[in-house]
Amino acid sequence: MNKIIFFLLVAPLMVIAQNKDLSYYLPQDIKYNQSIPTPESSIGFPVGKWHVSHDKLVQYMYALAEASDRVTIEDRGKTFEDRPLLLLTITSPKNHQNLEAIQKEHIEATNRNTADVANRPIVVYQGFSIHGNEPSGSNAALLAAYYLAAAEGDYITELLDNTVILLDPCYNPDGLQRFAYWANTNKNINLNPDPNDREYSEVWPGGRTNHYWFDMNRDWLPTQLPESRARIKTFHKWLPNILTDHHEMGTNATFFFQPGIPSRTHPLTPKFNQELTRRIADFHAEALDKIGSLYYSEESFDDFYYGKGSTFPDINGSIGILFEQASSRGHMQESENGILTFPFTIRNQLTTALSTLKAAKHMREVILNYQHDFYKKARQEAAKQASKAIVFGDEKDAAKTYHLAEILNRHNIKFHDIKQDFTVNGKRFKKGYSYIVPKNQKNTRLINAMFETRTTFQDSIFYDISAWSFPLAFNVDYAENVSTNNLGAQVINLQPKEGHVSSTSSYAYVMEWHEYYAPKVLNELLNKGVRTKVALKRFTINNKDYDYGTLLIPVQNQELNQAELFSFLNKIAKESHVQIDALNTGLAEGVDLGSRNFRTLKKPKIALLVGSGITSYDAGEIWHLFDTRFNIKATKLDTKTIARADLNRYNTIIIPNMNSLSKSNTEKIKTWVKNGGTVIGYRNTVKWLKEQKFIDLEFEKTNIEAKNISFEEKSDFKGAQVIGGAIFEAKIDRSHPVNFGYKNDKISLFRNTTVFIKADSISYNNPIKYTKNPLLSGYISKPNLELLSETVPFQTKNLGKGKVIAFTDNTNFRAFWYGTNKLLMNAVFFRNEL
Template sequence: MNRLLIIFFFSSLITASQNHTDLSYYLPQDINYNQNIPTPESVIGHQVGEWHVTHDKLVQYMYALANASDRITIEDRGKTFEDRPLLLLTITAPKNHQNIDAIRKKHIEATNNNATDTKDMPIVVYQGFSIHGNESSGSNASLLAAYYLAAAEDNYINELLDNMVILLDPSLNPDGLQRFAYWANTNKNINLNPDPNDREYSEVWPGARTNHYWFDMNRDWLPVQLPESRARIETFHKWLPNILTDHHEMGTNTTFFFQPGIPSRTHPLTPKLNQELTKNIGNFHAEALNKIGSLYYTEESYDDFYYGKGSTFPDINGGIGILFEQASSRGHVQESDNGILTFPFTIKNQLTTALSTLNAAKNMREDILKYQHDFYKNARQEGIKEATKAIVFGDEKDAAKTFHLAEILNRHKIKFHNIKQDFTANGKRFKKGYSYIIPKNQKNTRLINAIFEKRTTFQDSLFYDISAWSFPLAFNVDYAENVSTNNLGEQVTNLQQKIGGVSKQSDYAYLMEWHEYYTPKLLNQLLNKNIRTKVALKQFSMNNKDYDYGTILIPVQNQKLNGTGLYALLNKLAEESHIQIDAVKTGLTKGIDLGSRYFKTLEKPEIALLVGDGITSYDAGEIWHLFDTRYNITATKLDTKTISRANLNRYNTIVIPNMGSLSESNTKKLKAWVKDGGTIIAYRNTVKWLKEKEFIKLDFEKTNVSAKNISFEEKSDFNGAQVIGGAIFEAKLDRSHPINFGYKNDKIPLFRNTTVFIKADSLSYNNPIQYTKNPLLSGYISKPNLEILSKTVPVQIKKLSKGKVVVFTDNTNFRAFWYGTNKLLMNAIFFRKEL
């Protein structure tokens, strides 16, 4: 009872104090503020921190500021998947705005030559807020930061704006921010309740951390697969900011973190001076937080290894990235180990460090500008040493994958060329029109190294994120390093996809090889229109061309369309998907003829994707995104809550991402559906559940790591070192198996971040994909785990009565940039009866 009285007492105080939180709580009060600049409250209708600002109100306020202040211009850089604007405010002195393009060009030009005079150059600071939508104190603080920069009037702010260009991104994740504001506001009590058990502090699945397709966008700075990322990366390379801040939240019972992170976990390509400057900037944060009495820590927990995060991406691009992590109230007020944590307090800390960053930039301007200029000077010198060297990549059977990797290079302002003519390197053939070559002698040579590197030795065995991301392996393209620049053709300045189409009209049949990335999209469109198609289970040749396993046959006769209509449809779809389709006039071939029993009729997929409680939303979102945005496949998002009343007979395929378990009644229903002919395709920990519930018979290899001479203090690090946080491994393929149709090589790089180890089947033909003897290609794995892995398989396919169960130990669709294994899922769907 006493505890309840205490909570009631504090709740009353909290309610009273929060409802009266005004600008004086957040902002410096020893200066004047321009009365002609609208305050946040005057536009959004409430004090900052009283409610969670919705994205539409955030947008409204930023436009109001831009209209009222000659220090601010605003631009709409594009739209999210949910059609919300991606805003950017450029904030600087009015005189700088009059010359802003010249300032930007001079800033960029200084990174292209050996200029060292930084005396009169403004420093550029990019401030980004709340890339995770439910870490909303950042975006709410952006209201105050923008107001302060527009309205404050004293010598300090004038000097700051004279010598600085601030790129303020008020919401890096508009869709997630809107989703979370709705949740927090609709569950808010009039009498604020700090009880952590209150519904306000526990979002429903999938939560608002992510964007529309449930992606963690703070992992997409390097892959650049999402519209939000593309907008900010375009801005980044347009300006090359000297400092980039990334405002986050963490667990409620923590305090406040600012970088640097753990020193031993900094990527080796990052200069040491980068971390020294980061630490010096941190002194300004410490001083500012000391003044308001906020606890904080640094050089713990987080790291600067994976370059796909906002706080690390600048480090390989001549800037300094800074991560801020604020203990989260997850709503409006919550009990914590450090006392009652209010939403306004979290906002105040974010604002304090946003302003301390600007103070650091002002005071360290010349040192930081010199660092950037030296970074690119040294990079150019490194490039000159490799002036005759280049990297070539491509896939002579798949122009689309090659194109999409080139797209990433293009977004990062990396120069590349067509190859002059076909040539062979490292035993791989590179075909003109299907390959690109990157000269190492260029400004962004360090970024090239980061994108293409394979690394297997590390200073530390723990990682906050993945330890490997080599892009040619992720795309499963052929590539070779240290090739001669004599192979360079013309530079690619207008990147375009290969032209597709049908060779000519046929009265007999058409053939489409399965190698191209978008063939599943085209096949799905044909099946949706009830066009009969067949798949070749064997290789054959005709018209001086070899056709591989998985070639799709479209007969002309006995179709829903006449010959002319079928040709027009195929040509339209082939052009749209950039695929070449061959017309043939006979069924005779070298090998299986077109009427052979080894051509199997395909069935239209009817797909359900399991989502909801118990499912990892990242994995589910990646699959949904793949279906919806790349292959135009309509898949029903089947919630775990509705399985019991759903008619599963509508579907022939159910995809289950990483999952813990289902209720016994739903398990029983799902098993009956499989036995009746359905196909389950499952990932990661779902594999264990399927074995436990006897959907599939599997044997697992067990890890057996003993902790010898490990102290209690070292326990956490020891156990963490056994985690496979994200590395790349080589596997061999049985190319004749339908799960591998469309792959031209007999080896494939696979991403892995689990310790689910499936023993190989005793029958070799039941192991269509199997890890090689020495499988590690890039990334960290402990020696005991590596020894176990080499004996296992990443895929197994088993019958269950009339149905099939296909299991993958790891994600084939990782973060949208793992193009190289997307087709494994497509094969499991389209060729499910042949597996």
């Protein structure tokens, strides 16, 4: 009987949910211009009946721009899958005619000491669905754009006269397309709200991420992805006063809008920023009250990591606002709050998009004044440090230094070449390999956010990472508070260092392993069949010192003749920005070039384990590293195909973060290792490798007693023991092949696990070892810090004829941890020497 009643109650909802007309979503107390196309007229179905695919979203946005003099459209670039990154600029026709002057005046106002806000429009950047499987945002963007183009009356006229709206209908085109395909192809004609239905359970890796499985809502500060670079360019061009970021959360939640938990706001964010966010929140509450939607604020999420869309604006004089809507994850799903329909989720997102604009209209002058004061105070802070600067560089690695400078460049941070070589605190900064950043500039607060190291915090719970210091992430030398007397010319047109071969040789060529793109060169050499060796010891020749890991390319007995080899080396040196030296003798100080301490290298044949059970973020970072940086082919081997795969095609298998694998697949990989293969495991995979007897390791116990903790405090206590992402110092043995290419004896490691390996009793088996007091930046509980001290993040041991390599830490984190990428490359290329 209960089932019958449930069906009778739900069945009408199933039909209604499929076909909601515009009156369900839009304000009905106004008229709409009939000459403006509705979403349905363009995409072919009512909003909410199907999940809009990105191509149809694009189609409608172009139709609007064609039909309305309030809308212009811009294609700012392409995703990895060649989808357009669109931006709509929506304002009054009068403002459109003067848009360039408005933009220029808006930026100039942030440079002046006096504010004139009476007649300036406020700028609002509205962005949707940075996570592709949180689609209510982009589907709401259809309606928001229509409303702004078609609504008529005094309110909309005044709004558009006083507001420039930058509408980004989809932050993540590739992910949205992937999820729309999933939800639509698994939709029932008779909508089924059962959470167990396949519609609500995506296959791995899901639609959240972009093409390379990155969470793009962590890339606003690092800007490593094309989608991020496009929107950051727009952000700095306009410096919007408000930026909104529309997300989804668990199905059993309601609706969240910021502020987040007050104690979890970054200290560099002005307090008035949060006060304005609270005042804007009143408009959201009023709008959601009118349609009867439940909501909450200040009980979840935070404003700490500046790489998120809702927090990045806060360090740039803007107000970032996060919206989180309970997700239907399809078209209709049961929840603790009743049947949650896709149209309902869209309506909440639209409602708060419009309430944001209402807040912007009513608070225009106070928010414009806030931005003006933010930059005025920033300039005052900067002026106090007028003679100070930050210098960074790596005298052996110009490319790594260049890529850090590239990030500064994207954020409109000024930097200079150094005038000449100089040394600070024992660190040598070489001209052409170093840049210097004056503190006295407009974006000084952003500079502080990027370069700071912080180890004390108001709260011990973090929604995301607690540290991201860029010089540590790149493992470059740096020094703060150096004199601006060291400034050379300002860098206007940033260019990577030119690569070259010193001259032709009939004997041999050598290349040091320090440069970031050295692995790309080695990969090209091995693909071409060029016999290449690696130096296990240092040597000196022609009065030049060559470090551990230097590559040796003999001229004789190669498939390429002397002229062909020189031409090929010159080509790849230029493409990879490295220097290759020609030698005409094998006689050296230290080891001679014919020594057994030069080992011949074998081409890696790599399989990267992906699929169910693997953390897609970690796998995507490795895939991206190989594919986009080093041009290395790696087969993405799905866990479901291991059983039928011929593993003998590979000599290296990389297993990203993983908890378990079937017994049969485990035994197959183990047999393959025993026969000569190399397996490289990361993070929790290290535990699995020990449990399955691939490698014998001893872990520090992580059972921390909960003494005098109340039930209410339980969640916070457990959260405080999580290492969500912090930076730690380790001492390295540079003679060990895993550390080839590093010039210092210390390295900065990013850690987000509580896997602590005890050091081996034999010292040379610990080539990377955490220092006694390893915390450089970020949060870690005192008990965990004590456990971490003098443990090791890397171990390698033989298994039969093969090799097992274990990394507890992510060496490839979010594509911007350039400083430890080489650890993985060393494990891959020098696997037989570890």
